[in-house]
Amino acid sequence: MKSLAIVVRQDGYDNLLTPLAFGYLQGAEGTQVDMLFVNWAVKALTEEGAKGQVIQGEHADQDAWVRTQVEKAGLPADIYDLIQALKSTGNVNFYACSLAANIFGVNENNLIPEASGIVGASWFLNEKAAKADHCQYF
Amino acid sequence: MSDIKANSKLDTSGKCCPMPIVETNKAMKKISSGEVLEIIATDPGTLTDIPSWCERTGHTLMESGNCEGGFQFYVKKG
Numbered sequence: 001m002k003s004l005a006i007v008v009r010q011d012g013y014d015n016l017l018t019p020l021a022f023g024y025l026q027g028a029e030g031t032q033v034d035m036l037f038v039n040w041a042v043k044a045l046t047e048e049g050a051k052g053q054v055i056q057g058e059h060a061d062q063d064a065w066v067r068t069q070v071e072k073a074g075l076p077a078d079i080y081d082l083i084q085a086l087k088s089t090g091n092v093n094f095y096a097c098s099l100a101a102n103i104f105g106v107n108e109n110n111l112i113p114e115a116s117g118i119v120g121a122s123w124f125l126n127e128k129a130a131k132a133d134h135c136q137y138f
Numbered sequence: 139m140s141d142i143k144a145n146s147k148l149d150t151s152g153k154c155c156p157m158p159i160v161e162t163n164k165a166m167k168k169i170s171s172g173e174v175l176e177i178i179a180t181d182p183g184t185l186t187d188i189p190s191w192c193e194r195t196g197h198t199l200m201e202s203g204n205c206e207g208g209f210q211f212y213v214k215k216g
Contacts, residue, residue, distance in 0.1 A: 001194075025156035028163040029195065074153030074161075 003032040005124075005132035011040040013053040013079060014066060019138040020082050021075070027089035034093045034128040038121070042100035046110040050080035080112070087114040095119045095128075140201055142212045144176035145169055151208055155183045159191055162213075166197065171215050174200065180208040188213070 004026050008019045023033045043049030055063040071077040086092040094115040096106050101118045129135045148165040150158040158179050188211050192199040196216035
């Protein structure tokens with residue numbers, strides 16, 4: 001696989017783990033990975049939002065335990081640290097969907113420097129998702 | 139115990155997907171073509187991930203098997 005596009009729409013610590021782990025795997029292998037964050041997940045592309053991710057709903061009381069397990073597995077337990085680890089592969093790009101950014105309060109001032117920018121969904125779908133060898137939605 | 143002499147060793151014991159593959163990629167960048175990396179792992183996912191990674195990336199899985207408490211792989215860099 002030469003390229004992978006991932007659309008992330010669900011926020012929450014546990015919901016972000018799988019797309020980030022997949023992106024990390026492929027980025028480390030040399031695959032070009034492009035990740036678009038939409039809906040609530042766009043907030044993970046701000047420092048405050050990334051650090052504030054918690055497990056929600058019925059598993060909320062297991063947040064601390066999951067973080068310990070993640071750390072034991074060798075991954076950074078903090079979502080922002082994990083984003084930085086993906087970025088360090090040199091093969092992963094993070095994009096914020098412009099509609100989601102507008103709705104959920106993400107802008108150029110609070111966007112993390114690891115993100116490549118706020119982009120239109122049409123551009124991502126046509127230039128990244130449609131041209132990628134594989135596309136995933138989380 | 140294998141007779142293969144490794145040039146470098148990576149111990150991923152205790153770590154789980156994606157870290158064994160992430161760290162294997164990093165370790166392979168540090169050795170030269172023809173050299174051998176020994177990988178120790180405890181994640182059962184590596185039993186499928188490492189052979190398939192070798193096929194995709196042009197490296198050769200010379201030998202694999204169980205070792206004390208986990209799995210052992212010898213990979214020659216392509």
